[in-house]
Each structure stands twice: as C-alpha cells, then as structure tokens.
Amino acid sequence: MVHLQWYGGEGEILSLQSELRRFLTKSGALTSMLMDSAGRLLTMVGTVIPQFDITSFVSLSASDFAANRELARLLGEETFHDLFHQGERHGVYITQICDGMLMAVLFDRSTTLGLVRHSIRKTRPRIQPLLHAALTPPAESMTRALGEEEFEQISEDIERMFE
Numbered sequence: 377m378v379h380l381q382w383y384g385g386e387g388e389i390l391s392l393q394s395e396l397r398r399f400l401t402k403s404g405a406l407t408s409m410l411m412d413s414a415g416r417l418l419t420m421v422g423t424v425i426p427q428f429d430i431t432s433f434v435s436l437s438a439s440d441f442a443a444n445r446e447l448a449r450l451l452g453e454e455t456f457h458d459l460f461h462q463g464e465r466h467g468v469y470i471t472q473i474c475d476g477m478l479m480a481v482l483f484d485r486s487t488t489l490g491l492v493r494h495s496i497r498k499t500r501p502r503i504q505p506l507l508h509a510a511l512t513p514p515a516e517s518m519t520r521a522l523g524e525e526e527f528e529q530i531s532e533d534i535e536r537m538f539e
Contacts, residue, residue: 384510389419395502396421403495404487406466410503413438413476425466425482437470437480460489471496474504477511 396408400422407422409430415438417430424430441459448456459470469481469492479499483492 388506388510391506392419392503393421395499395506398502399481399495399499402498403481403483403492405481405483405492405495407482409434409480410473410507411438411478411480413442413478415439418477422482434480437468438478441470441472441478458493462489467492469493469496471500473500474507477507479503 392410396410396419399405399408405422407420407424409420410418411434412418415435417434420430444459445455448454455472457472459468461468465484467483467489469483469489471479471481473479479496481492481496
C-alpha cells in the first residue's frame with residue numbers, strides 16, 4: 377500500500393470534482409469518488425443511494441482492490457487494474473487512477489459497463505495531473521519547476537537572509 381500525503385488545497389479539490397462531474401455526465405453513472413488505497417475518501421460527486429454508508433463503501437472498496445492485487449500476484453500478474461461487481465440494480469466499478477489512488481463508480485441499469493469504462497479512459501488523463509500536483513511536496517514541485525540548480529541557489533539565498 378502506498379501512503380499518500382495531500383499537499384493540494386481547495387482549488388485542486390474543486391478541479392477534481394469538476395472532472396468527476398464531467399465523467400458522470402458522459403458516462404451516465406450515479407456517483408464517482410476518489411479515494412486512496414488505504415480507504416480514505418478524497419472527494420465524491422453525484423447521487424447517493426438512500427441509506428448508503430459512504431465510509432464503509434470506501435473502506436471496503438480499497439480492501440477489495442488490495443485483495444484482488446494479491447490474487448493477481450498469485451497468477452503472476454502485477455495487479456488487476458480494474459474491478460467490477462454487478463448486482464440486480466447497481467454496479468460498482470473500481471479502477472486505479474494512479475499509484476495509490478482509486479476511483480470508484482456506482483451506476484445503475486440506465487448506463488452500461490462499456491460506457492463507464494470508456495468514460496474512465498477519457499477521464500483518467502485529465503485527473504492524473506491534478507492528483508500528481510496535489511500529492512507532490514511543494515519543495516519537490518518547485519525543484520521541478522525551477523530546475524534543481526536554480527532551486528538550490530534560491531534556497532541558499534533564503535538561508536543567508538536569516539543568518
């Protein structure tokens with residue numbers, strides 16, 4: 377399991393929610409949520425099924441994904457990237473968006489698994505950079521933006537100011 381630290385703010389959450397809403401519109405799904413692999417909800421958009429325990433759902437989804445990763449390893453696979461469960465009225469699709477981050481989608485019979493999967497493939501490249509930026513420590517992202525030498529020079533200049 378990857379332990380993630382969130383460095384983003386409200387702007388990143390709003391951007392992620394906007395992408396998830398766009399996904400729901402395109403896919404016809406009911407609910408979409410982002411969670412880490414430890415089972416902590418990052419954000420969620422859409423319709424909540426009555427008497428739906430979100431905390432339990434997120435925790436069980438992450439556990440389900442972890443258990444299936446181990447099943448994949450038993451079969452010589454690195455991981456299973458996607459999980460799907462279908463009931464009488466609702467389906468659940470869980471996919472790894474990036475290392476340590478999962479997206480869970482709840483949908484009913486008004487859409488299809490194929491449309492949900494297709495919409496996720498289109499949404500993933502828009503969500504990944506948002507997550508990557510929000511999960512990167514500020515100094516690390518600044519180093520990438522400036523270049524390592526320039527970042528070190530600025531850091532040294534700041535240190536000298538306080539001597």
